Amino acid sequence: MKPSEVIDLIREGNEGFLQGKNTEFFKTHSKKQCPMITMLTCSDARVQSSVILPEPVNNIFCIENIGNQVSNAEGSLDYGILHLETPVLLILGHSDCGAIKAYTAGYDQEPASIQRELNNLQPAFVNIHDEIDLLGRIRKNIDYQVRVTLSKYSEKVRQEKLAILGAYYDFANDMGAGYGKLHILSINGKTV
Ligand SMILES: [Zn+2]
Numbered sequence: 001m002k003p004s005e006v007i008d009l010i011r012e013g014n015e016g017f018l019q020g021k022n023t024e025f026f027k028t029h030s031k032k033q034c035p036m037i038t039m040l041t042c043s044d045a046r047v048q049s050s051v052i053l054p055e056p057v058n059n060i061f062c063i064e065n066i067g068n069q070v071s072n073a074e075g076s077l078d079y080g081i082l083h084l085e086t087p088v089l090l091i092l093g094h095s096d097c098g099a100i101k102a103y104t105a106g107y108d109q110e111p112a113s114i115q116r117e118l119n120n121l122q123p124a125f126v127n128i129h130d131e132i133d134l135l136g137r138i139r140k141n142i143d144y145q146v147r148v149t150l151s152k153y154s155e156k157v158r159q160e161k162l163a164i165l166g167a168y169y170d171f172a173n174d175m176g177a178g179y180g181k182l183h184i185l186s187i188n189g190k191t192v
Contacts (some may be wrong), residue, residue: 029058037061038080040145041092042068042099047169052090052182057121061086067099067141068092070148071120081153081162088148089164094184095172098139135174142166142185150189157188164188 008102009033043064049056056062061080065072068091080086103121107114115120124144125137132140146166156162173179184192 018040024153033058033061033084035059035061035080035084035086036085037088037090038077038091039063039090040068040070040073040077041090041169042066042094042097044094044098046096046171047092047094047164051091051169066114066117067097067103067121068145069117069120070145070152072117079147082155085161087162089153089162090144090167091145091149091165092167092169093138094169095138095174096134097141100134100141104134104137139168139185142160142168146189154164 037052038061039049039131040053042062043066047064049060049062053059055159061084063076064082065162070077070091077089078171081089096130099118099121102110103118103125106119110118121141124141128137128140143166146164150157153162153164157164164187165184166189168175168185169181170177170181173181175181175183177183186192
């Protein structure tokens with residue numbers, strides 16, 4: 001698509017969004033945000049906050065980077081958890097994650113900026129078997145990012161002010177429970 005075509009779609013898209021909203025909707029959050037979820041997920045275009053809640057506006061503080069990594073988003077995460085005090089931190093991995101595929105296949109041809117971010121995945125894959133499949137690797141990464149945040153925010157978890165969820169958005173039916181299903185894998189590090 002040409003940039004100009006996309007720009008037209010952006011304008012039209014916002015017009016469509018506004019048709020479903022009145023002034024009252026915006027007044028509820030025009031001065032302050034009060035999300036209930038801090039979500040750390042992958043930048044992948046197939047993963048959007050609207051798959052979690054039908055109305056993400058003012059409900060989801062959404063942080064995205066390649067591979068849903070804590071280490072590449074620490075300030076944003078602290079903002080959601082320490083300032084906005086959302087009661088839930090959702091760490092969301094997904095089907096067919098390009099970051100995990102790139103990490104597995106090798107990425108030394110990538111620009112230094114991309115290499116730097118992918119390098120931070122390394123601790124997620126310590127002591128794993130070579131034959132572990134893509135789903136297994138994506139889950140290892142989710143588990144690792146959950147462990148990091150459980151350590152960072154341990155006091156809030158202990159006080160039951162925060163629940164940390166590890167989850168998998170399965171838009172490819174990798175787990176056989178249907179396309180588009182969100183699987184909550186763990187709560188505060190305990191498998192569910
Ligand atoms: Zn991804």
